[in-house]
Amino acid sequence: xxxxxxxxxxxxxxxxxRVVREAFWVIALGVIACYAFFVLLGAWKPGDVLGVSIAxxxxxxxxxxxxxxxxxxxxxxxxxxxxxxxxxxxx
Numbered sequence: 891x892x893x894x895x896x897x898x899x900x901x902x903x904x905x906x907x908r909v910v911r912e913a914f915w916v917i918a919l920g921v922i923a924c925y926a927f928f929v930l931l932g933a934w935k936p937g938d939v940l941g942v943s944i945a946x947x948x949x950x951x952x953x954x955x956x957x958x959x960x961x962x963x964x965x966x967x968x969x970x971x972x973x974x975x976x977x978x979x980x981x
Contacts, residue, residue: 894971894972894975915953915956918949918952918953919953921946921949922946922949922950922953925942925943925946
């Protein structure tokens with residue numbers, strides 16, 4: 891019977907890099923939300939804060955690209971050995 895490969899524990903630097911990367915995306919979403927809040931509140935006009943508007947526009951494009959890449963990464967496919975083993979077990 892084929893067994894799935896044993897996952898290796900990531901290196902400590904890899905874990906730190908992953909935490910920093912995820913923190914960046916959370917902070918980017920917070921900046922986008924704050925900008926949208928103040929624009930919708932009427933405190934800022936996007937034309938008055940053109941530099942901030944451009945920076946937030948870049949963050950929005952990066953956020954969309956990140957989401958698209960994440961969604962395609964999860965659909966790359968499964969290991970056929972695991973699928974056939976699951977079918978043999980009946981669940």
